[in-house]
Amino acid sequence: MRCKKAEKLISRMMDGRLDEKSQQALNQHVKVCPACARTLAEYQHLQNLLRSARMEAEPLPYFEERLRARLSTATRPSIWATVERWYAAAVPVFLIVATVAIGLLFLMQPRQPQYSQAEMLLFENQNPLKETQVIFEEEKPETRQLKLLFAGLEGQEIMNRGAK
Amino acid sequence: MEEIKVIKRAQEGDQEAFTLLVRNYQPKVIGLAVNIVHNREVADDLAQEIFLKVYLSLPKFKFESEFGTWLYQIAINHIRDYLRKSRKEKDDVRLDEVPELRSGEKDLALKLSEQQEEERRKELIRKKLEELPEKYRLILSLRDIQGLSYDEVGKILKISPGTVDSRLHRARRLLKRKLAPFLAPGGGLK
Numbered sequence: 001m002r003c004k005k006a007e008k009l010i011s012r013m014m015d016g017r018l019d020e021k022s023q024q025a026l027n028q029h030v031k032v033c034p035a036c037a038r039t040l041a042e043y044q045h046l047q048n049l050l051r052s053a054r055m056e057a058e059p060l061p062y063f064e065e066r067l068r069a070r071l072s073t074a075t076r077p078s079i080w081a082t083v084e085r086w087y088a089a090a091v092p093v094f095l096i097v098a099t100v101a102i103g104l105l106f107l108m109q110p111r112q113p114q115y116s117q118a119e120m121l122l123f124e125n126q127n128p129l130k131e132t133q134v135i136f137e138e139e140k141p142e143t144r145q146l147k148l149l150f151a152g153l154e155g156q157e158i159m160n161r162g163a164k
Numbered sequence: 165m166e167e168i169k170v171i172k173r174a175q176e177g178d179q180e181a182f183t184l185l186v187r188n189y190q191p192k193v194i195g196l197a198v199n200i201v202h203n204r205e206v207a208d209d210l211a212q213e214i215f216l217k218v219y220l221s222l223p224k225f226k227f228e229s230e231f232g233t234w235l236y237q238i239a240i241n242h243i244r245d246y247l248r249k250s251r252k253e254k255d256d257v258r259l260d261e262v263p264e265l266r267s268g269e270k271d272l273a274l275k276l277s278e279q280q281e282e283e284r285r286k287e288l289i290r291k292k293l294e295e296l297p298e299k300y301r302l303i304l305s306l307r308d309i310q311g312l313s314y315d316e317v318g319k320i321l322k323i324s325p326g327t328v329d330s331r332l333h334r335a336r337r338l339l340k341r342k343l344a345p346f347l348a349p350g351g352g353l354k
Binding site: 007008011012014015017042043046047049050051052053054055056057058059060063064066067068070071074 | 179183186187190194195197199202204207208211215220285286289290293304307308309310329332336343344
């Protein structure tokens with residue numbers, strides 16, 4: 001047996017955790033190894049010293065009274081406190097989720113189609129070319145030219161307003 | 165009254181029942197604390213804080229382990245926190261109060277009364293224990309000083325029996341080395 005292993009077995013022996021076979025092997029080794037015999041004696045001394053170094057301590061006066069005073073100011077975390085803590089965390093989360101949901105609903109809502117004036121007139125069962133037709137029905141070419149010019153200017157103005 | 169009933173009553177907020185638990189476990193908790201910090205006032209204060217923690221955590225105790233083991237786990241964790249904080253703050257002035265053993269003291273020690281010699285020896289062991297890394301200091305305190313069983317030590321420190329075995333061996337070997345200059349061949353201190 002090697003001395004290193006013997007030292008481990010000595011430590012285990014101190015706790016009464018050595019099986020018979022290992023105990024016999026250790027005993028035989030210690031008989032022929034003065035270093036391990038000394039180690040064994042040192043471990044035994046060490047254990048006695050540790051036991052003797054044990055401090056017996058009585059509590060300081062009024063231990064229970066002092067503790068009771070501390071307990072009266074300490075509050076146990078109740079179920080309600082846990083619920084409140086969860087609630088406090090849940091409110092901002094709910095607000096964020098609600099804002100995102102409303103935003104998504106708003107964005108996904110089908111938009112009203114925008115119709116041109118001509119389309120609007122068609123929906124209202126009116127002829128969008130009616131005004132133009134009136135211009136072309138003018139007999140005098142000067143009047144026709146003037147009306148076309150004004151209609152053109154008017155159309156231009158409407159388009160400009162739409163662009164703004 | 166059975167301990168389980170007392171615990172259940174204490175869990176419901178019965179302070180008298182909790183006081184009964186404190187009375188039962190107070191010697192063990194203070195004993196554990198004082199044998200690690202080696203200061204009665206600090207140990208008393210730690211014990212107060214430990215019982216306060218136990219009181220606040222009591223609703224979480226589900227009877228899945230022994231109440232004593234659960235309480236010891238809280239105590240060890242609290243003491244461990246204290247050791248880390250005190251190491252950080254470097255306020256461990258107590259070590260300076262322990263006189264170093266010099267060779268010249270050997271002759272003087274012989275002249276001291278038996279009681280003084282005994283005290284000096286205890287102080288030296290405590291000082292050397294304080295020099296050990298925290299995990300070794302705790303396991304030696306639980307097993308070799310408090311005399312708790314292997315099983316209890318494993319449960320309290322949440323380590324396997326194999327780890328208890330190897331950690332104890334390393335702790336004892338290290339302490340033995342630290343005390344080697346003071347260990348006389350025939351036993352005791354030089």
